[in-house]
Amino acid sequence: MSQHLSSQQILECLIGAGDPDRQRHARECAACRAEIESLAKPLAWFRASVHYAGERAVHSSFATGPVLLLTQEALDRAWYSNVMAAIKEAIHPPKLPPLEVTSRPVPVKDIWGSYGGQEKRAGFSSLAIHAAAIGLLFIIGTNQTVQQVVRRQISLIAPDLAPYQPAVKKDPMGGGGGGGDRSPTPASKGKLPRLSDKQFVPPMALVHNPDPKLVMEPTLIIQPDANIPKVNMDVLGDPLAKSMIASNGPGSGAGIGSGSRGGVGSGNGVGFGPGSGGNMGGGAYRIGGGVSAPQVIFKVEPEYSEEARKAKFQGTVVLFVVVDEKGNPRDLKVIRPLGLGLDQKAIEAVEKWRFKPGMKDGRAVAVQATIEVNFRLL
Amino acid sequence: MERALSSEVAPVTVGSGGPLGNFDEMFEQYRPRILRFILASLRNKESAENLTQDCFVRAYRARDQLRGGSSAGTWLMQIAANLVRSHEASGRLKFWRRMLRADVDLSDAGDWIPDPQMSPEQMAAARQQVEKIWKVAGRLSGKQRTVFLLRFAEDMELLEIAAITGMKEGTVKTHLFRALKSVRTALEEQTK
Numbered sequence: 001m002s003q004h005l006s007s008q009q010i011l012e013c014l015i016g017a018g019d020p021d022r023q024r025h026a027r028e029c030a031a032c033r034a035e036i037e038s039l040a041k042p043l044a045w046f047r048a049s050v051h052y053a054g055e056r057a058v059h060s061s062f063a064t065g066p067v068l069l070l071t072q073e074a075l076d077r078a079w080y081s082n083v084m085a086a087i088k089e090a091i092h093p094p095k096l097p098p099l100e101v102t103s104r105p106v107p108v109k110d111i112w113g114s115y116g117g118q119e120k121r122a123g124f125s126s127l128a129i130h131a132a133a134i135g136l137l138f139i140i141g142t143n144q145t146v147q148q149v150v151r152r153q154i155s156l157i158a159p160d161l162a163p164y165q166p167a168v169k170k171d172p173m174g175g176g177g178g179g180g181d182r183s184p185t186p187a188s189k190g191k192l193p194r195l196s197d198k199q200f201v202p203p204m205a206l207v208h209n210p211d212p213k214l215v216m217e218p219t220l221i222i223q224p225d226a227n228i229p230k231v232n233m234d235v236l237g238d239p240l241a242k243s244m245i246a247s248n249g250p251g252s253g254a255g256i257g258s259g260s261r262g263g264v265g266s267g268n269g270v271g272f273g274p275g276s277g278g279n280m281g282g283g284a285y286r287i288g289g290g291v292s293a294p295q296v297i298f299k300v301e302p303e304y305s306e307e308a309r310k311a312k313f314q315g316t317v318v319l320f321v322v323v324d325e326k327g328n329p330r331d332l333k334v335i336r337p338l339g340l341g342l343d344q345k346a347i348e349a350v351e352k353w354r355f356k357p358g359m360k361d362g363r364a365v366a367v368q369a370t371i372e373v374n375f376r377l378l
Numbered sequence: 379m380e381r382a383l384s385s386e387v388a389p390v391t392v393g394s395g396g397p398l399g400n401f402d403e404m405f406e407q408y409r410p411r412i413l414r415f416i417l418a419s420l421r422n423k424e425s426a427e428n429l430t431q432d433c434f435v436r437a438y439r440a441r442d443q444l445r446g447g448s449s450a451g452t453w454l455m456q457i458a459a460n461l462v463r464s465h466e467a468s469g470r471l472k473f474w475r476r477m478l479r480a481d482v483d484l485s486d487a488g489d490w491i492p493d494p495q496m497s498p499e500q501m502a503a504a505r506q507q508v509e510k511i512w513k514v515a516g517r518l519s520g521k522q523r524t525v526f527l528l529r530f531a532e533d534m535e536l537l538e539i540a541a542i543t544g545m546k547e548g549t550v551k552t553h554l555f556r557a558l559k560s561v562r563t564a565l566e567e568q569t570k
Contacts, residue, residue, distance in 0.1 A: 053417060
């Protein structure tokens with residue numbers, strides 16, 4: 001029996017199934033015993049740990065007597081029976097006993113309008129504030145100076161006194177333009193550039209910059225249906241001029257002619273001909289047709305002349321005025337005189353007025369208007 | 379290799395006295411052991427408690443069938459082994475339910491202190507070995523695990539195990555042998 005046990009025989013010994021000879025050898029042979037021990041020790045620890053876990057489970061679980069035990073079937077119902085029960089409950093919900101109301105309303109503090117007992121004082125102070133405000137309005141209203149100021153209102157109206165003409169297209173045209181580059185020779189003859197409602201480049205008979213970075217067609221701001229003089233020429237120029245030597249004319253601010261500000265002709269603006277503010281036909285724009293009326297922003301009361309006061313004379317002077325792009329009145333003329341020096345007084349006053357200029361296409365333009373100045377003796 | 383039978387393994391005969399009084403006694407005596415076995419088999423505390431209760435309910439209902447000759451422990455363990463087997467068969471369908479539950483076996487076993495006189499290193503090594511055996515036991519087939527647990531956790535004799543599992547002694551030996559072999563392979567792998 002000097003032969004050591006095979007690994008299979010060692011396992012048999014551990015199981016407790018080896019024959020008695022091998023069992024004895026296992027006890028006697030140190031090498032074999034050590035080998036058995038190497039496996040038996042972990043198994044013993046395992047046993048101890050299982051017992052330990054079992055004890056913990058026993059202590060942590062509540063100990064129930066067998067009478068109170070529930071069956072596994074009752075705890076673990078099959079899923080389909082649960083589903084069936086749920087469907088059944090959804091179709092025929094079990095009738096619940098009527099709800100018993102055990103709660104009772106309790107009086108609570110009113111949270112709305114809590115002035116903390118100051119309701120009376122708050123009401124009185126509110127009344128006092130209202131009374132003071134109304135009283136202040138009364139005092140202001142009954143003041144003499146205030147009443148005078150209110151009464152001395154001068155109304156500014158702008159009635160169009162020109163006779164009504166249905167064919168408005170051609171006749172109410174106003175305005176003009178002019179330009180030049182301060183050359184000593186007069187403007188040369190030529191055709192007008194294209195008419196447009198915008199001007200990026202003024203027309204030039206003598207081009208000073210032949211190679212511009214950005215080429216723009218020169219235009220004049222004249223309404224498209226205007227009856228412009230036609231000239232059968234290729235070069236740009238003033239159609240009414242006589243000179244044939246290319247020149248932009250003695251005017252200023254680019255353009256052609258003797259005027260200023262980039263138009264053609266003797267006027268002042270980007271239109272053609274005499275007048276100002278673009279377009280053609282002479283004069284300023286009229287109110288209406290896309291031209292807004294100028295508005296008074298500062299005015300001076302006209303004085304009564306000595307004679308008129310003595311004669312207790314009153315009435316209305318109607319003045320013609322051109323309000324230029326800057327809002328200053330120019331070219332004042334009396335349309336309906338009143339006499340007794342009141343016309344002169346009216347012009348003196350209106351000359352000091354300042355306007356918000358009339359607008360066309362978002363641009364300030366010179367606009368002609370009429371002003372009524374009322375003379376009333378208080 | 380002395381294997382003294384502890385007092386809790388001592389056979390108790392049922393049915394001689396009042397049925398409920400004796401059953402109470404039996405419950406108190408065998409419950410830790412049944413719970414331990416089922417816990418070691420299933421590694422889940424809730425299922426183990428449920429199955430332990432189920433085991434005793436079945437035993438109570440069938441208490442008349444217990445013949446006077448057989449041991450109550452063996453009889454109860456037989457019921458428990460059957461319950462574990464059927465639970466595992468049905469558990470394959472409830473795998474998602476198993477996922478939801480927290481398995482507590484390793485943390486419980488990890489708290490276990492092998493021997494207070496060991497050095498920390500030895501203790502750690504012992505714990506590692508025990509954990510390895512737990513894992514291997516979890517991977518064993520149902521029959522092998524039942525046999526392995528009954529033999530090495532409950533210290534039962536081969537004949538007793540054969541009675542519980544309803545297998546022949548040779549079959550029990552074969553299963554035990556295979557289980558032990560895989561445990562030894564795992565332990566040898568760990569030491570390498």
